[in-house]
Amino acid sequence: MWSCAVLSREDNEILVRVGPGTAMGNLMRRFWLPALLESELPDNDGTPVRIRLLGEDLVAFRDSLGRIGLLEEHCPHRRSSLALGANEDCGLRCLYHGWKFDVNGQCVDTPAEPEGATLAKAMRAKAYATHVAGGMIWAYMGPAEEKPPFPDFPWLSMTGGHSVPFKLLEDCNYAQAVEGTVDSAHAGVLHRENPWSQEAKYPHEKDLRPRLEIDYTNYGLRYCAIRNDEGLRHARVTQVVLPFWTFIPPDGGKAPAFRRDRRLVNAFVPRDDYSTWHIQWFFDDNFAIDVPHRIEEGGHWHDEHFRKLVNIDNWYNQDREAMKSSNFSGIKGIMTQDHAVSETQGRILDRTKEHLGRSDIAVVGWRRLMLRAARELAVNGSAPEAATTTLDWSRVTAETFTYPSEQGWRDVLPLPEELKPQTSSAA
Structure with a gap:
């Protein structure tokens, strides 16, 4: 039986505590x-x-x-x-x-x-x-x-409605919010559009056992979820940028045109130890973002304080009948689905009680990078490369593509030399 090592109680405390004077809080304050x-x-x-x-x-x-x-x-x-x-x-x-x-x-x-x-x-x-x-x-x-250089992410300068930010309060620690998106394997289950018994619709629903491969970088890591897709390999490459960013790949060639190249970036900014500002940008070079559609598809319904209207207090309005006919989770809104599984882990997840598997490889990699960065800052005052290096962020992209089985995904999307880490990886 194969298993990733769970975190010790000490490491979990370092990972989740972000207030003034804490190791992780000091790290966050360098970005x-x-x-x-x-x-x-x-x-x-x-x-x-x-x-x-x-x-x-x-x-x-x-x-x-x-x-x-x-x-x-x-x-x-x-x-x-x-x-x-x-x-x-x-x-x-x-x-x-x-x-x-x-x-x-x-x-x-x-x-x-x-x-x-x-x-x-x-x-x-x-x-x-x-x-x-x-x-x-x-x-x-x-x-x-x-004070580090400001990260000039390309979508920040897009105009004409081609890039739109959203903000919501997530009622849990930032780390479990991040980990919810450093996890390609959950997409075919939690976000499944059809009930479990019906025929799968998308590659991530048809192949529920992706093989995950990781590259460590000078900004964090990238990982590829590799699935089978009608005789080809289907690759989804997600970027994980320290300390709390995830760049989500587009839907790809089989999606409707307005969704094909649409990209999503998440930032999970700690509000405190027990809650998180979930900030998202949707951006697309070819189409302006349809904001009403995005609100409905994602579940961005909130009050004046950015608290979700569909939340743990009303049990996310889960519809048990819909689970049998049209929506495996019974919860409307992709973001609401993500928040439901993260928030019901508790305000702070006790990682000593987990039982991790192969699908958690990228989650484990991110944890190790964060803990190493926090400790190095505490011991010798060294901020991570991700905070101090001026990068060409246009080269850090999340992608979806297919390729022949005799090739590798890195042949299609090689890691540029300037993005490779200057120090040895933590994992």
């Missing part, structure tokens, strides 16, 4: 993080937005000049929430005593202090660097002197 949709801050001097990232309560605001500030939510004076404050005249003014802070966290006014007092000049609120790209406001929460 640019997509934090909130640009549409959440539409107006200069508009309503501030509360946001929780990596266990920290923050407030974002757009000042009079359109600049984005991201500050610790609680005023450094008496710790009232700055999200209640007045956003005016290039600063956020606390309601309690009127202390005012600019986008860099500098206190610029203390109206309740004596005339000529110098307290304001010495006072700062914790502030994080921001960047706007791809319809998102991004944050860098690590040491200012170690």
Whole structure:
């Protein structure tokens, strides 16, 4: 019997804890993080937005000049929430005593202090660097002197509706959310369109035992799920970019035209140890993204706080009759299906109780890379290549293709030399 090693309790704790001062939290803070949709801050001097990232309560605001500030939510004076404050005249003014802070966290006014007092000049609120790209406001929460290059992913600069971001709250730890997409084997089961007893429709439904092969890279890893498809090999290559990105391959040549080259990228940004911001971009060079269709197909129904309307509280509206006739899971929406299996593992998965198999090879590879990166940062201060290297991200693509059985998938999609790791792999 073949099995991958499960994580120890110690390793699981390192993997899942992301708050200030934790090994994984320190690692996460070395990357640019997509934090909130640009549409959440539409107006200069508009309503501030509360946001929780990596266990920290923050407030974002757009000042009079359109600049984005991201500050610790609680005023450094008496710790009232700055999200209640007045956003005016290039600063956020606390309601309690009127202390005012600019986008860099500098206190610029203390109206309740004596005339000529110098307290304001010495006072700062914790502030994080921001960047706007791809319809998102991004944050860098690590040491200012170690700020990495911004990852210029190609879809961030696509215009005309060809790239659209979505955001939802997932009620579980980020790691099990990531692992749900570093898992090609589940697609033919969880996302099966027909009941189990009916004829399979797609290659991933017809061959439920893909062979997984991994390449380690300087940004994380890529893996290929290889299936049989009418005498050919069917390959789906997924990219897994540290710390929490998964690039999902398109549906390929047998899909309808509007879905054939459509790509999906996931970012699972830790909100805290127990919840995750699931951010997705759909993008396509040939077609503008059909947003209403995407909402319906994916299950992107949410309230004003980005909490799913179809969630664990209503047991994902699972339809047992549909399971017998039209939908194996009985749950509408691909994303909702993914969240259902991740969230019902518990808010934090106890990986010591797992029993892993061959289909979990890529999951194990990602865990090892993350644990190694966190430990190396803790021991010698070395941030991973994925955070510090300027890459040509157009060369990091997820693909679907078929090839003759006498060939290998790497013959079709070789790994460029410049993307190979400079240090030995963790796995």
